[in-house]
Amino acid sequence: MNRNTIIIILSLLLSFPLLLSSFYNVYAQQGNQNQNYPLAAENITLYDPNLKIELVTSGLDFPTTMAFLGPDDFLILEKNTGNVKRFVNGTLNEKPLLHVNTNIKDERGLLGIAVSEKKEIFYENTFLIENKKITHNVFLYYIECQKKNQDCKNRIYKYDLDNQKNILVNPKLLVGVPSFPDPSHIGGIIDIGPDENLYFTVGNFQSTIPSKIYKTKTQNFEDGEPVDGRAGILRITQDGRPVGAEGIIGNKYPLNLYYAYGVRNSFGIDFDPVTGKLWDTENGPKFGDEINLIEPGFNSGSDKIYGIWGATELGGMLKNKKGDGIRVGDNPENLVDFEGKGHYSPPEFIWIKTVAPTALLFLDSDKLGSQYQNDMFVGSADGGRIFHFDLNNNRDGLVLKGNLTDKIAHDKAEFGDILFAEGFSIITDVKQGPDGYLYVVSGLKQSKTAKFGAVFRIVPSATTTATTNTDDKLDTGQKQQHTKENNSNTIWTITNANTTAANTDLLSNQENSPKKTNTNVLVDIAPKPSNTTKTIDVKAWDNLMQQKLKEEAIIQ
Numbered sequence: 001m002n003r004n005t006i007i008i009i010l011s012l013l014l015s016f017p018l019l020l021s022s023f024y025n026v027y028a029q030q031g032n033q034n035q036n037y038p039l040a041a042e043n044i045t046l047y048d049p050n051l052k053i054e055l056v057t058s059g060l061d062f063p064t065t066m067a068f069l070g071p072d073d074f075l076i077l078e079k080n081t082g083n084v085k086r087f088v089n090g091t092l093n094e095k096p097l098l099h100v101n102t103n104i105k106d107e108r109g110l111l112g113i114a115v116s117e118k119k120e121i122f123y124e125n126t127f128l129i130e131n132k133k134i135t136h137n138v139f140l141y142y143i144e145c146q147k148k149n150q151d152c153k154n155r156i157y158k159y160d161l162d163n164q165k166n167i168l169v170n171p172k173l174l175v176g177v178p179s180f181p182d183p184s185h186i187g188g189i190i191d192i193g194p195d196e197n198l199y200f201t202v203g204n205f206q207s208t209i210p211s212k213i214y215k216t217k218t219q220n221f222e223d224g225e226p227v228d229g230r231a232g233i234l235r236i237t238q239d240g241r242p243v244g245a246e247g248i249i250g251n252k253y254p255l256n257l258y259y260a261y262g263v264r265n266s267f268g269i270d271f272d273p274v275t276g277k278l279w280d281t282e283n284g285p286k287f288g289d290e291i292n293l294i295e296p297g298f299n300s301g302s303d304k305i306y307g308i309w310g311a312t313e314l315g316g317m318l319k320n321k322k323g324d325g326i327r328v329g330d331n332p333e334n335l336v337d338f339e340g341k342g343h344y345s346p347p348e349f350i351w352i353k354t355v356a357p358t359a360l361l362f363l364d365s366d367k368l369g370s371q372y373q374n375d376m377f378v379g380s381a382d383g384g385r386i387f388h389f390d391l392n393n394n395r396d397g398l399v400l401k402g403n404l405t406d407k408i409a410h411d412k413a414e415f416g417d418i419l420f421a422e423g424f425s426i427i428t429d430v431k432q433g434p435d436g437y438l439y440v441v442s443g444l445k446q447s448k449t450a451k452f453g454a455v456f457r458i459v460p461s462a463t464t465t466a467t468t469n470t471d472d473k474l475d476t477g478q479k480q481q482h483t484k485e486n487n488s489n490t491i492w493t494i495t496n497a498n499t500t501a502a503n504t505d506l507l508s509n510q511e512n513s514p515k516k517t518n519t520n521v522l523v524d525i526a527p528k529p530s531n532t533t534k535t536i537d538v539k540a541w542d543n544l545m546q547q548k549l550k551e552e553a554i555i556q
């Protein structure tokens with residue numbers, strides 16, 4: 001047991017009940033289990049028998065977020081390595097497009113990505129853009145420190161994607177928010193709105209047991225420290241400027257960047273494709289995870305309110321003499337309203353026991369069936385769950401039934417209707433691909449030697465596995481071979497094991513393109529007999545991955 005392991009175990013013992021409140025802590029907790037067996041015998045389960053899960057790629061080291069460049073072509077970030085990697089034409093390229101020197105303490109790291117197609121024509125770049133060399137702007141959100149773990153900032157940089165050399169170039173710093181006192185509640189998510197502006201989340205930087213309680217106005221402390229960019233969802237143009245001449249809750253920088261405030265920590269934002277309105281997920285402390293509809297100037301109530309209950313300074317629930325949580329009502333007192341420009345509103349949904357919600361996605365395609373079109377999907381770190389919600393006709397609330405009509409999931413027993421899938425270890429991102437399917441980024445469990453971060457795709461059961469492998473003969477051959485071999489009791493059918501052959505993508509000409517077999521295995525999961533759900537046996541997958549890693553070791 002090395003020193004880090006001992007520290008993790010000690011901190012787990014000391015703070016176990018507090019752990020579920022954050023993404024990193026959930027990760028640390030799970031990473032500690034089964035040191036010799038990085039994937040616990042946990043099943044991934046999808047509760048719609050008309051859908052199935054495919055493994056798109058694996059072998060990633062704690063992937064955080066992904067962004068599509070085109071069909072079967074996406075960029076994906078690794079939290080701790082600081083690497084931006086590209087998956088294209090069925091292959092995860094090991095050589096990163098960019099490595100950033102990010103601070104990775106606790107929740108810090110390479111966290112957020114958004115891309116936009118290059119539109120603006122600068123004189124000096126016209127040639128490059130017209131020749132499809134610089135194709136995209138790539139926005140990266142990560143934490144940089146001047147000294148070791150000190151003088152840190154949450155920063156967003158804009159890069160150009162050089163699509164010929166397959167690298168990110170021309171970094172331009174757009175924004176920086178002082179990131180202290182703790183390496184926790186970082187936020188770190190970026191999205192591009194229908195207005196083409198960048199929206200990004202910044203947490204309150206207070207850990208569950210804070211090293212110091214640092215209070216600012218955007219955390220609803222009237223006499224707090226000056227506003228510095230924390231505890232909100234901020235908005236800038238793609239060139240890093242404030243949007244419009246006047247801010248929503250104030251005109252002074254950085255208050256003029258706030259779209260919403262009183263946000264403790266958000267790992268998920270997206271825009272309703274029908275109304276264009278912003279929604280988020282927020283992580284509560286020991287209670288009160290939230291889904292919110294966010295109007296401009298929205299105040300979520302942190303650090304004073306989580307869910308619908310008042311909170312102590314250390315994030316405990318304020319209770320009455322009977323031991324019940326004290327509800328704050330729809331017009332709570334003692335909040336900062338920035339001269340009436342900020343407005344508190346309660347969540348549209350609450351998990352009273354924290355599940356650490358992460359990504360939020362509106363699926364605007366009908367590729368999973370028209371019943372899912374424009375619905376909301378929310379990932380979680382705890383249990384690797386995906387929750388699914390219908391919106392009401394006005395699209396200002398969720399359709400909730402039975403025990404959920406109170407808008408509160410009291411425990412797992414109440415998940416029923418809204419539980420779409422679970423068992424993905426931790427889910428760090430959920431995105432819609434250009435193919436209209438649902439993509440899931442899973443941190444999964446990892447050991448020192450193996451990287452099990454993965455991307456999955458959810459498609460209709462009837463779909464034949466579509467890959468862009470350019471060698472159809474190889475694909476078909478392997479499929480037949482494996483079908484023959486796997487007529488026994490295994491639930492695994494390997495439909496496409498990528499090899500180095502026939503890779504015609506633009507990366508193959510690169511100097512240092514990987515020569516070894518990559519670990520991409522596209523897997524088709526057959527239903528369990530006499531079961532209405534579809535389950536991936538992760539143990540089987542783990543064995544498969546171990547085998548792949550051994551093979552790779554031999555090749556190297």
Ligand SMILES: [Ca+2]
Pocket residue numbers: 191192269270271
């Ligand atoms: Ca989005």
Ligand SMILES: [Ca+2]
Pocket residue numbers: 290299300301302305306307346347
């Ligand atoms: Ca709130």
Ligand SMILES: [Ca+2]
Pocket residue numbers: 370371372373375389390391
């Ligand atoms: Ca629906």
Ligand SMILES: [Ca+2]
Pocket residue numbers: 403404405406407408409410414
């Ligand atoms: Ca309930």
